[in-house]
Amino acid sequence: QQQVKQSPQSLIVQKGGIPIINCAYENTAFDYFPWYQQFPGKGPALLIAIRPDVSEKKEGRFTISFNKSAKQFSLHIMDSQPGDSATYFCAAREGGADGLTFGKGTHLIIQP
Amino acid sequence: GAVVSQHPSRVICKSGTSVKIECRSLDFQATTMFWYRQFPKQSLMLMATSNEGSKATYEQGVEKDKFLINHASLTLSTLTVTSAHPEDSSFYICSANPPGNTEAFFGQGTRLTVV
Numbered sequence: 001q002q003q004v005k006q007s008p009q010s011l012i013v014q015k016g017g018i019p020i021i022n023c024a025y026e027n028t029a030f031d032y033f034p035w036y037q038q039f040p041g042k043g044p045a046l047l048i049a050i051r052p053d054v055s056e057k058k059e060g061r062f063t064i065s066f067n068k069s070a071k072q073f074s075l076h077i078m079d080s081q082p083g084d085s086a087t088y089f090c091a092a093r094e095g096g097a098d099g100l101t102f103g104k105g106t107h108l109i110i111q112p
Numbered sequence: 113g114a115v116v117s118q119h120p121s122r123v124i125c126k127s128g129t130s131v132k133i134e135c136r137s138l139d140f141q142a143t144t145m146f147w148y149r150q151f152p153k154q155s156l157m158l159m160a161t162s163n164e165g166s167k168a169t170y171e172q173g174v175e176k177d178k179f180l181i182n183h184a185s186l187t188l189s190t191l192t193v194t195s196a197h198p199e200d201s202s203f204y205i206c207s208a209n210p211p212g213n214t215e216a217f218f219g220q221g222t223r224l225t226v227v
Contacts, residue, residue, distance in 0.1 A: 032214055043118075043205050043218035044156065089155065093216075099146040099158040099171075100207075100216060107153075 003027055004092050006103025013080055014111050021106045022074045023090035030092040034100070035064065035075045038087045047088075048075070080110045114140050114210045118219035125196055125226055133191045133222045135162075135206030141186035142208035146216070147179075150203040162189040162206075196226040 013019040036044035050064045061078040091100040115138040143164045148156040161169040168181035180192040205221040
C-alpha cells in the first residue's frame with residue numbers, strides 16, 4: 001500500500017517556468033512533510049519541509065503549499081533553471097523517531 | 113548542515129559473499145539511524161531502523177538474517193548484506209537526525225552490484 005502518492009512521474013518545463021509537483025497522503029498521523037532533491041548516484045538532499053499547522057512555506061525559490069483537509073501538499077519551484085533538473089521526492093513521517101515514507105519521485109527536466 | 117557519510121560509495125561482490133556498508137554521523141551523535149534501499153529510477157524504501165545499543169527494527173518484508181544491522185556506537189551503524197545475490201544489487205542509503213532536529217540527513221549512498 002502506497003502511503004504517499006506523488007505525481008507527475010515526470011515533468012518537462014522551460015527555463016523560468018514553475019514546475020509543480022503534487023503529493024497526497026492517507027495517514028493523518030503524519031506530522032512532517034519534507035521534499036528532497038536527488039541527483040543520479042547521490043543521496044537525497046533536503047530542500048524544504050513543512051508541518052501540518054502551516055499552509056505555506058517558502059525558502060528561496062522553493063515553496064510548499066499544504067492542504068490539511070485534503071491531505072495534499074505540493075512543491076513549486078520558481079524561476080526554474082536547468083540546474084534544477086533532478087528527481088524530486090516528497091516524503092512524510094509519523095513521529096520524530098520514525099523513518100520517512102517516500103513518494104515514488106518526479107523526474108524533472110528544465111529545458112534551457 | 114550535519115554530515116552523514118557512507119562507505120564504500122560503490123562495491124562489487126561475488127554472489128554468495130557478504131558485504132558490509134558503514135554509515136557514520138561525522139559531527140553529531142545519532143542514537144537512531146535509518147537504512148533505505150533504492151532500485152534504479154524508483155523510490156527509497158525504508159528497510160530498518162538502527163538503534164544504538166539494541167536490536168534494529170525491520171520493516172515488513174525485510175529479512176533480518178539477510179540484512180544484518182549493527183549500531184555499536186553513537187556515530188556508526190553498519191549494514192551487512194549476507195550471502196549476497198544479484199537481486200540484492202541496489203543503492204543503499206542511510207540517514208540520521210541530529211538530536212532535537214527533525215531534519216533527516218542522508219549519506220551519499222552505496223551502489224552494490226552483485227555478480
